[in-house]
Amino acid sequence: MSHLSHCSTTAHNHSWKNNRVIYYVIFIGIALLSLINRDLTPVNELKYISIALESLNGQHLFTFYNHGEIYADKPPFYFWIVMLGIKMFGVQGGIIWSGLFSILPMVGICEIFYRWTRSELQPHIALIATLALLTSTLFFISGLVLRMDMLMAFFICLSLFHFYQAFERHNKNLPVGILPYLTLLSILLATFIKGPVGLMLPILSIVIFLISKRQLRSFFCFFPLKGLLAFIIICMAWLYAVYLEGGTEYLYDLTIGQAVKRGVNASIHREPIYYYLKSAIAALQPWTFLLIAGFISTWKNRATISNQQSLFITVSLTGLMMLSFVSSKLEIYFLPLVPFIVFTGFIGLQKASLKKTTHDAYWKWGLYPIAFITTILSVVAPLFFSKALAKLPVQINDLYWIFAILFTTGVSTLILLKKNHFQSACRAISLGVFSIIFAVALLVPKYNEVLGVKALAQEAQTQYQQYGEVGYYTYRYSTGQNMDVYLKQNVTTLDSPEELLALKPGSVIITKRNHDDLLQAFSDNQQTPTFVTQIDRYSVVVK
Known part of the structure; x- marks a missing residue:
């Protein structure tokens, strides 16, 4: 019997290991330690604080300036959060306050997906899927910085969660209640945080999903006319407030100017159309191989794909195509897709584990490369690349601590895999990532002159x-x-x-x-x- 199945019957003997809240608390503690110990990065984080201070001093709420120059790159909601924090707690306290709006939405997304997939995933696999999401490279880094992307991703995920609840109730001929209005509210907040991505990704995904289910005629069940009208009125009121405060030039730059600058003919962050396919490999580490195994299983079991899995795949592919055809590209724009991709992979892995012929194979294909690469890298890098490592702006002894954690993680994972303890192996990898983040949080004060x-x-x-x-x-x-x-x-x-x-x-x-x-x-x-x-x-x- 696979250890994955065995774990579900012995979970009561290891309840603390299977309590996701403990992992949330550990991560929040490490994230806060990192935020307190490190300097702000001057390009983005310090700029956002500076813009918020300028808005407070100039007493303008809807238009933002960076040292007198129009800054129409972002809508107002995130800056209002930063301004509120500075107003209540001062600049230093406001920085911690602003950081919470990356950390807590990150945990919120993990919890949304854990609850969302309860009917699809066994509890022990749902837990390791949550840990995999929490420790995916792009996801945890985005939760450690002062940016609006994680907050936007939270509301995108929340909007699609509410939509799916309404979709399921509609298919069972049950009343959808306020769920469509919660969907629209979440989309509105995502739009007010980051702009067009927060608007387009959920709506396009929902439309394509409904088309794939031949239920497009039900569109207004999920987007009622009263809700859509309220949505449009609020957006128009915001744009009118922008016009009153900043004039025609600011309004143009916020709307048409941004569309040209980033969407059609990018003047910044211009990358080729395949950019996200390439960057996804790094963004999903250390779980890339395991997720690929899950995707292969999903493809082989495509005849049994559920509505939930179908929505996750639709969001992932729609988002990937939408972002790829936008001229301006940054790896962090990929962030809202990460939860859907990770949980799609783990749903596929569970389906493989329930089949007698493949119940262990996909886990082994996905986890052994992670364990081998981690172990070999931690040995080979300090032995054969010491000259290259010496050129890094990091003390060599500090690097040895990181390599020691990598080696311990890799060896522990290999031992657990040898015993077919796949859930424990995934937990070992996750705790290894936690340990590295914790070590970096402790060491970062030494390098604040480089960072900030x-x-x-x-x-x-x-x-x-x-x-x-x-x-x-x-x-x-x-x-x-x-x-x-x-x-x-x-x-x-x-x-x-x-x-x-x-x-x-x-x-x-x-x-x-x-x-x-x-x-x-x-x-x-x-x-x-x-x-x-x-x-x-x-x-x-x-x-």
């Missing part, structure tokens, strides 16, 4: 106070303006040597990888900086 700019800002503040508080400037480093979060005043960007030379003595200049250019500009005009220091790839110079 807080130490850089503190050095700039010290020199600013010492040399007369003239002003802060960045030289050919536009994202440095977001350091106003730490410096508590505006930072002016300089792009030419002429602007640099015109500064008053005592001006504090921050640059990134332009240290030599800056000093050369002073030297060419017979000027010598009063103070120069370098912090990692950044420099602080006082004229």
Whole structure:
């Protein structure tokens, strides 16, 4: 008998291992530790805090600016959350508050899918599917950063969960109640968080699913006219508020401008059409091989695909095609599809495990490569690639800790697989990922100078106070303006040597990888900086 089947009869002897809430609590604790210990990344996280501060200072709710320039890339909802956190708890407390809106939606998605698939998956397989989702690379990284993507993914998943509940009730001739309105509300919130993806992904998936079930005529059962009208009125009211606050230019940039910038002819993040097929391999690690085995099983058992599994596949394929045909591509845009892909794979694995001829085979095909690669990588990398590892901005002893965790995880998984303990092997892999995240959370303070700019800002503040508080400037480093979060005043960007030379003595200049250019500009005009220091790839110079 497969150990997977045996586990269901002995779960009461290992109840703590099968309690998903314990894993949620562990992950939330590790995520909060990481958030407290690390600096914000300057490109996105620090920028969002800076935009929120600018909105609070300018007292505008519907239009957003990054140092005076229109920032219409995102709708308002996430910025309202950040602004509320800063208002209630200050900047540092607001950062933790904002982080919770990545961490908690992540756990929320896991719980939605655990509950959603209770009729499809046995409890022990539902648990390991939940752990696999929680520890998938793209999914857990997205839960550890200050971004709106996880919150949007939560409402997309919630909208489709409510739709499926309504669909099942409709097929049983039961009243759907408020479920269609909850579906629309979730889509509205997803749209207000991230924009078109939050609107298009659930609606397109639902329409294609209904077509595949030959039930498109039931569309208005799931999208009642009153709900659709309310949805449109709220969206129009939002756009009108944007027009009143930001004028025609902002409204154009928010709608048509964003469509051109990202959708049709991308000026940013332009990638080939196959981008997501390639990036999915990394995004789903360490479970990629196991999920591929699950997909093969799903294909071989396609005659027995349930409505739920059919919806998961529809969402995955619809989302993949929609995102692939959008010109602008980033790996994180793939995030809302990850839960559907992971649970599709595990439903397929369960179907294989229930067949006498294949009950163990698919698990072995999927798990042995993970265990072998993890074990071999942890040994080969430090032995044969020590010179390459030494070039990384990480202390070698810290890397050895990570390799030790990988080795322990790989060997433990191999031992469990040898005994056909597949559920325990999956748990070992998940705990290995938890251990790596925990180790990184403990080690990250050493590398905050590489990750963020807080130490850089503190050095700039010290020199600013010492040399007369003239002003802060960045030289050919536009994202440095977001350091106003730490410096508590505006930072002016300089792009030419002429602007640099015109500064008053005592001006504090921050640059990134332009240290030599800056000093050369002073030297060419017979000027010598009063103070120069370098912090990692950044420099602080006082004229």
